[in-house]
Amino acid sequence: MTTKNIHDVSGLDDLDPTHTPSRDATHFRRIIAARKNLDDARAELNAAVAAARAAGDSWTVIGAALDTTRQAAYQRFGQSSPEH
Numbered sequence: 001m002t003t004k005n006i007h008d009v010s011g012l013d014d015l016d017p018t019h020t021p022s023r024d025a026t027h028f029r030r031i032i033a034a035r036k037n038l039d040d041a042r043a044e045l046n047a048a049v050a051a052a053r054a055a056g057d058s059w060t061v062i063g064a065a066l067d068t069t070r071q072a073a074y075q076r077f078g079q080s081s082p083e084h
Contacts, residue, residue: 049077
């Protein structure tokens with residue numbers, strides 16, 4: 001899989017600093033941090049559900065922790081659980 005440099009996706013390399021006024025990058029950095037936090041949270045949630053299943057917790061219990069039904073919890077996480 002090929003990963004792109006942040007400049008390749010954002011078009012930053014195409015900007016001419018002599019003709020483009022600079023801006024504060026606070027919001028840009030905040031978006032990047034929030035996206036990373038989401039990725040980390042998703043990974044932690046997947047690991048927590050997998051650990052719960054490995055420990056013998058039911059889909060009913062996991063669904064309750066996720067504030068959803070056991071069916072919805074299984075549909076979202078069941079394919080990656082240890083018994084599959």
